[in-house]
Amino acid sequence: MAIAIILILIVVASVLFHILAPWQATPAASNWGSIDTTLFITLVITGIFFIAITVFMAVAVMRYRHKEGARAAYQPENKKLEWWLIVITSVGIVGMLAPGLVVYNDFVQVPKNANELEVIAQQWQWAFRFPGQDGKLGRSDVKFVDSANPLGLDPKDPVGQDDVLIRNNEIRLPLDQPVKVLLRSKDVLHNFYIPQIRAKMDMVPGMVSHFWFTPTKTGKFEVLCAEYCGVGHYNMRGHMIVEEQGAFDQWLNSQPTFAQTLTTAAKPSRDSVLEKGRLLAESYGCRACHSLDGSASLGPGWKGLYGRTEQLVDGTRVLVDEAYLKESIRDPKARQVQGYPPVMVPYTLNEDELGALVALIKSLSAVPQDDGPSASDATGRGDDLAAQGQQLAESLGCLACHSVDGKQGVGPSWQGLYGKTETLADGTRVKADEGYIKDSVLNPNAVIVKGYAPIMPAFALSDEDLNALIAFIKSKANANADAK
Numbered sequence: 495m496a497i498a499i500i501l502i503l504i505v506v507a508s509v510l511f512h513i514l515a516p517w518q519a520t521p522a523a524s525n526w527g528s529i530d531t532t533l534f535i536t537l538v539i540t541g542i543f544f545i546a547i548t549v550f551m552a553v554a555v556m557r558y559r560h561k562e563g564a565r566a567a568y569q570p571e572n573k574k575l576e577w578w579l580i581v582i583t584s585v586g587i588v589g590m591l592a593p594g595l596v597v598y599n600d601f602v603q604v605p606k607n608a609n610e611l612e613v614i615a616q617q618w619q620w621a622f623r624f625p626g627q628d629g630k631l632g633r634s635d636v637k638f639v640d641s642a643n644p645l646g647l648d649p650k651d652p653v654g655q656d657d658v659l660i661r662n663n664e665i666r667l668p669l670d671q672p673v674k675v676l677l678r679s680k681d682v683l684h685n686f687y688i689p690q691i692r693a694k695m696d697m698v699p700g701m702v703s704h705f706w707f708t709p710t711k712t713g714k715f716e717v718l719c720a721e722y723c724g725v726g727h728y729n730m731r732g733h734m735i736v737e738e739q740g741a742f743d744q745w746l747n748s749q750p751t752f753a754q755t756l757t758t759a760a761k762p763s764r765d766s767v768l769e770k771g772r773l774l775a776e777s778y779g780c781r782a783c784h785s786l787d788g789s790a791s792l793g794p795g796w797k798g799l800y801g802r803t804e805q806l807v808d809g810t811r812v813l814v815d816e817a818y819l820k821e822s823i824r825d826p827k828a829r830q831v832q833g834y835p836p837v838m839v840p841y842t843l844n845e846d847e848l849g850a851l852v853a854l855i856k857s858l859s860a861v862p863q864d865d866g867p868s869a870s871d872a873t874g875r876g877d878d879l880a881a882q883g884q885q886l887a888e889s890l891g892c893l894a895c896h897s898v899d900g901k902q903g904v905g906p907s908w909q910g911l912y913g914k915t916e917t918l919a920d921g922t923r924v925k926a927d928e929g930y931i932k933d934s935v936l937n938p939n940a941v942i943v944k945g946y947a948p949i950m951p952a953f954a955l956s957d958e959d960l961n962a963l964i965a966f967i968k969s970k971a972n973a974n975a976d977a978k
């Protein structure tokens with residue numbers, strides 16, 4: 495009885511919620527109506543099914559509740575009932591899907607007078623391109639992508655020279671002008687999504703998808719990425735500002751053409767080196783994880799970073815100088831700052847580009863410093879094999895889970911591990927000797943130390959690499975081995 499009442503209350507509350515909800519959005523674009531109507535039809539159909547099924551459950555709970563002596567009747571099939579259910583659900587599904595065909599057709603049938611706008615996605619930011627005076631977008635291809643030309647336009651295509659490039663996350667559009675949005679991605683799947691405009695489409699590397707709409711209301715709307723694209727996905731946001739034609743034209747004229755960006759990239763003054771660093775930071779998406787104002791993010795903020803001394807994951811300390819920054823860009827896992835996840839990918843930049851990025855980072859420090867003495871080189875001293883092992887541990891990412899200073903990690907710390915007796919998940923005890931450590935690297939989930947999750951991937955290492963790694967772990971056997 496109580497359950498039947500709760501079920502009925504859930505139905506009544508859900509219906510009332512939808513009828514009385516005060517949130518009404520104002521239509522902000524041409525395709526608003528049809529898409530919302532389709533969503534509303536879906537809501538009504540699923541709502542009817544929801545009410546019918548829940549009420550049926552309530553009735554069944556009441557009517558067929560347990561009674562002394564009553565027996566359930568066995569009825570394996572009921573042709574008539576099955577036909578009714580098939581017909582009703584088919585009508586419901588057709589009712590939900592059919593309007594979508596019409597609406598999607600409108601969404602991709604672009605009117606002749608639409609202006610073009612290209613949206614380029616990459617981990618984890620947006621860039622945009624307008625066709626310029628000639629109304630045509632120039633050719634593009636991944637083979638043209640470099641730091642001076644991050645959108646990969648063909649430098650030889652005359653049509654592309656006047657294309658206007660917006661290399662940041664904010665785009666503007668003129669009010670009441672239909673716009674054809676062309677979408678392409680430079681790396682992985684993304685999805686261009688502006689909720690208020692009811693516009694959303696996947697961006698697939700290697701192809702150009704499109705849709706169109708006419709913005710009908712001025713304002714600032716958020717642009718989101720709606721396809722999981724990596725650790726910076728949540729931060730892949732931008733804005734679309736819809737404004738009057740006059741204001742838009744003025745803004746558009748102040749933006750650089752493709753030809754202009756190529757000439758700026760060509761002449762190296764100090765300002766242009768910084769500008770190049772900024773463009774690189776934008777085009778490689780550095781800023782998705784490194785803030786410029788010192789605020790916390792996935793990676794260390796760049797403000798005040800240069801010249802600072804940072805604590806690394808292995809407990810050693812390093813002065814952030816030019817050499818360290820360059821190494822960290824080329825091989826981010828080599829010397830990782832403590833407290834950050836090991837998620838940065840290596841970037842293959844030439845010396846020029848590295849110099850520009852470092853100049854940018856330097857410029858964000860209050861006291862710009864000249865190159866200090868290079869930080870102590872962890873791999874160039876002492877026992878060669880152990881040093882080689884340390885390098886391996888760094889490059890394979892072992893240190894992300896295994897500390898070398900006894901700190902609690904995802905996996906057992908290596909400090910004092912060698913020679914210790916560990917209790918396994920099945921209660922047996924094992925001595926962490928050479929054989930055991932080798933097995934644990936090659937086939938980590940065969941035996942698990944008690945208290946740790948079985949999540950370590952297997953590493954297929956040569957005997958030589960294994961020996962180096964074990965030499966490094968051995969060197970940490972003594973609790974004080976980390977002094978440095």
Ligand code: CUA
Pocket residue numbers: 615616617618683684685719720721722723724727728730
């Ligand atoms: Cu791009 Cu998610």
